[in-house]
Amino acid sequence: MEEQLILSVENLVKTYPGVIAVNNVSFGVKRGEVHALVGENGAGKSTLIKMLSGAIVPDSGNMTIDGKTYTKMNPKLSKTLGIEVIYQEFMLVPSATVAENVYLGENTDHSIFVNLDERENKTREIFKQLNVDIDPSTLVRNLSPGKQQLVEIGKAVSRNVKILIMDEPTAPLTVHEVGTLFQVIRTLKEKGVTIIYISHRLEELFEIADRITVMRDGRYISTMNVEDIDRKGLIRLMAGRDLVESFPERKGVLGEEVLKVEHLYGNGDSDISFELHKGEILGFAGLVGAGRTELMRVLYGANRKESGQIYINGKLSNIRSCSDAIKAGIGYIPEDRKNQGVFLRLSIKSNIVINNIRQYCKGLIVDSKKEDSIVNQYAREFSIKTPSNDQLVENLSGGNQQKVVIAKTLAANTSITIFDEPTRGIDVGAKHEIYELMNSLAAKGNALIMVSSDMQELLGMCDRIIVISEGAKTGELKRSEFDQNRILDLASISRQEA
Secondary structure, three states, X not given: OHHHEEEEEEEEEEEEOOEEEEEEEEEEEEOOOEEEEEOOOOOOHHHHHHHHHOOOOOOEEEEEEOOEEEOOOOHXXXXXXXXXXXXXXXXXXXXXXXXXXXXXXXXXXXXXXXXXXXXXXXXXXXXXXXXXXXXOOOEHHHOOHHHHXXXXXXXXXXXXXXXXXXXXXXXXXXHHHHHHHXXXXXXXXXXXXXXXXXXXXXXXXXHHOOEEEEEEOOEEEEEEEHHHXXXXXXXXXXXXOOOOOOOOOOXXXXXXXXXXXXXXXXXXXXXXXXEEEOOOEEEEEOOOOOOHHXXXXXXXXXXXXXXXXXXXXXXXXXXXXXXXXXXXXXXXXXXXXXXXXXOOOOEHHHHHHHHHHHHHEXXXXXXXXXXXXXXXXXXXXXXXXXXXXOOEHHHOOHHHHHHHHHHHHHOOOOOEEEEEOOOOOOOHHHHHXXXXXXXXXXXXXXXXXXXOOOHHHHHHHOOEEEEEEOOEEEEEEEHHHOOHHHHHHHHOOOOOOO
């Protein structure tokens, strides 16, 4: 067993103020396997991989790689040992070519001059080995998220990767792109590369992984062969309890129309019309890049409307900025919560009150008691797990960060709330909490828009679903008409056919 291990960690510990992020964790990864690392948000997965990559230093414990033991890593040493990490946010330069990105920072020519033709040829050879068709001279910004993911893999291969860590690799990908990624993973495995695969999409693990390690609350729980456990058992290990994977029963009663959009053009979308009612959850389906987020950003004033009308509570509204949208009662929970949803370096308290700070002021003075009261209310109502409301948001798990984004949005007294990929990158337990919260808001009369790439999520949560393809509306279905195949067909219609 020991000689099979390419990586083992022993009694790793990492603490932060008020939090033990990784608590005495030990386990091993076999050479050439796909090893899934799973756990709810806050389980310690991200902290663990950052210790392996040298981004952070453990308080104590050891890491053994290829038979050599280390008490800490640094980024240079980690890369020298063949460890590469592909994070959720790609580390690419959009304005550079594929080949330039693959060899970014690498001295391949042993001179002061860079031979671009040679780099393109080497990149082409890497992609040939991976059975991937990408032009090395293409600018990265012109690639789909799926192909950008493959560029990241190509970059790792160019550095003679031995252990490739992938953090939520399929989150931004289409179904077809996921299939391509899995084939590349299998190719890497055949070449002897070890993959550590982190994902909240549990169904993927049973398709791609050989073994699974579960972490919970910073502790190691168990490692098992994938064929020795089922989805229900895996969820039980992750959550420490039986957790029903279901959607809350819709109890809201649809009321009057609160939002009407007529022939809206802008940000790549064309001639889109729909209405939204009080107490409704209206879903937007479509493939990645279909134009759903682009539409939401126009509604929220983050991107300019070219033409068309937006009516709020029956009145024509001229939304020209995010501030205008907030004043009109529209809140937006963006899909990129870390870059657009929260201020990571500010506290939970500061984030929650920031959109409506005047509400907590007496003249020029902030009423701290009123501020604390509303923050405590949301922290309690949303079960934000933190030792203090003064905790920096960057130190929270993904699920708790998402709760802060929602609290920040609702604290501005919004009545129409846009949820853009609200459960992306969060665990099954936190997902259920978000679903319950959305259902509760709808039951209280709030109007919700839900953009999601998770088909089951849309089918389980929404009263109606609108389908967008290539920036155009291609269909609208009532709950009684919901059909997954029909939605996928509508999502594949070209703009010319719409």
